[in-house]
Amino acid sequence: MQIGLVGLSSxxxxxxxxxxxxINQTLKKTGLDRGxxxxxxxxxxxxxxxQLAKIYQPKKIVPAEITxxxxxxxxxTGNNQLAISxxxxxxxxxxxxxxxxIRAFEDPSIPHPEGVVNPNRDIEIIRAELVLSDxxxxxxxxxxxxxxxxxxxxxxxxxxxxxxxxxxNLKEGLExxxxxxMKSLNSEETRFIANYNLLAAKPIITVVNVDDGQLExxxxxxxxxxxxxxxxxxxxxxxxxxLEAELMQMSQTEQQEFRETLGLxxxxxxxxxxATLDIMDMGTFLTVGSDEVRAWLIKNNQSAVSAARxxxxxxxxxxxxxxxxGYDDFMSHGSMTTARKQGLVRSEGKxxxxxxxxxxxxxxxx
Numbered sequence: 001m002q003i004g005l006v007g008l009s010s011x012x013x014x015x016x017x018x019x020x021x022x023i024n025q026t027l028k029k030t031g032l033d034r035g036x037x038x039x040x041x042x043x044x045x046x047x048x049x050x051q052l053a054k055i056y057q058p059k060k061i062v063p064a065e066i067t068x069x070x071x072x073x074x075x076x077t078g079n080n081q082l083a084i085s086x087x088x089x090x091x092x093x094x095x096x097x098x099x100x101x102i103r104a105f106e107d108p109s110i111p112h113p114e115g116v117v118n119p120n121r122d123i124e125i126i127r128a129e130l131v132l133s134d135x136x137x138x139x140x141x142x143x144x145x146x147x148x149x150x151x152x153x154x155x156x157x158x159x160x161x162x163x164x165x166x167x168x169n170l171k172e173g174l175e176x177x178x179x180x181x182m183k184s185l186n187s188e189e190t191r192f193i194a195n196y197n198l199l200a201a202k203p204i205i206t207v208v209n210v211d212d213g214q215l216e217x218x219x220x221x222x223x224x225x226x227x228x229x230x231x232x233x234x235x236x237x238x239x240x241x242x243l244e245a246e247l248m249q250m251s252q253t254e255q256q257e258f259r260e261t262l263g264l265x266x267x268x269x270x271x272x273x274x275a276t277l278d279i280m281d282m283g284t285f286l287t288v289g290s291d292e293v294r295a296w297l298i299k300n301n302q303s304a305v306s307a308a309r310x311x312x313x314x315x316x317x318x319x320x321x322x323x324x325x326g327y328d329d330f331m332s333h334g335s336m337t338t339a340r341k342q343g344l345v346r347s348e349g350k351x352x353x354x355x356x357x358x359x360x361x362x363x364x365x366x
Contacts, residue, residue, distance in 0.1 A: 001066050001096050001280060001297060002094055002096050003066060003067070003069075003095060003098070004069055004071055004092050004095035004098050004099070005017050005068060005071060005099045006071050006098055006099070007100060007101035007103075007122075007126070008112075008114075009113045010103060010110050010111065010112055011103040011209060012103060012242070013070065014038075014070055015242070016207060016239060016244075017038065017040065017068060019244045019248055019268075020042045020272070021041060021042050021068055036072070037069055037072065037087065038069065038070040039069045039070075040068055040070075041065050041066070041068075042066045042067075042273070044063050044065065044277075044297070046063055046284065048357065049061055049293055051331060052288055052293045052359075055288075055334065055335070056293055057290065058288075059290070059291050059292065061292075061293050061294075062293070062295070063294075064284050064296060066273070066297070068099075069091060069095070071088055072088065089133055093197045093199070095202060096280060097202055097204065097279060098203070098205070099206075099207055100123070100126050100204055100206055100207070102119045102122050102208050102209065103122065103209050104209060105209055105210050106211065119208060133199055134198045134199055134200050135171060135174055137197070138167055138170060138174075138196065138198075139171075141196060142168075145160055159188075163192050166189055170193070203279045205235045205237065205275050206235070207239045208236065208237070209239050209240070209241050210240055211242065212240065235275040237271050237272045237275050238268070239268040239271075239272065240268060241268075243268075244268050280299075281299060282300065283298060283299075283356030284296060284298070284356060284357070285307060285354050285360050286358065286359045286360070287311065287359070287361070288359055296310045298354060302353070303350060303353065303354070304322040304348055304352040304354055304360070305319045305351075308362050314364065315364045317364075317366055318365045318366035319362070319364050320363040321347050321348065321363050322349075322352060322362055323345055323360065323361040324347075324352065324354075325346070325358070326344075326357055326358060327357035327359060328357070329344045330344075330359055
């Protein structure tokens with residue numbers, strides 16, 4: 001799963017990227033690499049792995065991973081004020097979802113590019129950037145469709161004409177800020193839009209970057225969410241990037257003690273990871289053994305045979321059956337042998353919908 005981080009200058013986007021991925025970019029970027037897209041991997045925290053490792057004592061513990069990439073700043077006062085294009089557009093189109101980082105903290109030493117901190121306005125700026133890029137994508141496709149109409153005949157011509165009408169309606173919807181039409185598509189229109197890979201059709205998570213005082217006061221930050229709630233999904237996480245970056249310098253034990261002292265609960269990183277999995281409707285299944293205890297990210301209720309592909313295509317191709325037990329059932333007995341005796345290990349076929357926390361052993365033959 002790939003998640004793109006977008007945001008205006010001085011929003012704290014790159015700090016959050018470093019916190020998520022553990023990449024410590026200590027050197028100040030030069031003019032040569034300022035526009036580079038940074039890519040990093042975040043480990044998905046899962047306490048179940050630690051509990052399983054105590055039982056199996058494996059050589060390796062492998063958590064699930066999410067790939068994040070940090071897109072260079074969107075600056076309405078600079079060269080990016082038109083549409084996102086080129087390398088950045090290609091990278092954003094690869095994303096499964098976006099995290100848009102919105103600044104809510106006040107700091108006179110870090111001026112906002114617009115002069116005044118205003119989360120609502122910044123959300124609108126980013127939304128406009130994404131929509132403008134989508135309009136250019138649709139315009140290029142419209143030109144292609146016009147060319148196809150000149151040579152197509154019969155049923156193919158009818159299909160192209162339907163796409164032409166759909167494109168015009170879609171462009172009008174984006175221009176008039178009514179993207180909700182993307183959620184009420186027929187099967188043919190769904191196929192059309194899948195080929196466009198529009199940015200505004202992707203799920204968006206809003207991260208509101210606050211300061212210590214705002215966290216302590218449990219401030220209610222007024223955000224305009226309507227544009228995003230009507231798209232393919234929306235979630236909001238309150239994040240103190242400065243605090244999280246400082247905590248990253250501590251050991252896990254020190255971090256936990258600090259959070260407990262301040263009554264902070266789960267880290268912002270944990271909350272963002274959970275919001276990402278929720279908005280993408282993702283869960284994890286687990287594989288266990290003396291060599292490795294591992295978590296695998298999948299869509300919730302994905303079939304057992306397609307989930308097998310995450311491990312290796314040979315397992316999918318030679319699938320015989322899956323031996324499945326839920327994590328809680330397994331932990332209540334402490335071993336696979338005891339769980340089998342109690343009849344808790346099930347044999348499931350190809351179509352079995354895999355659940356979050358399923359422990360699976362695949363039997364296959366190739």
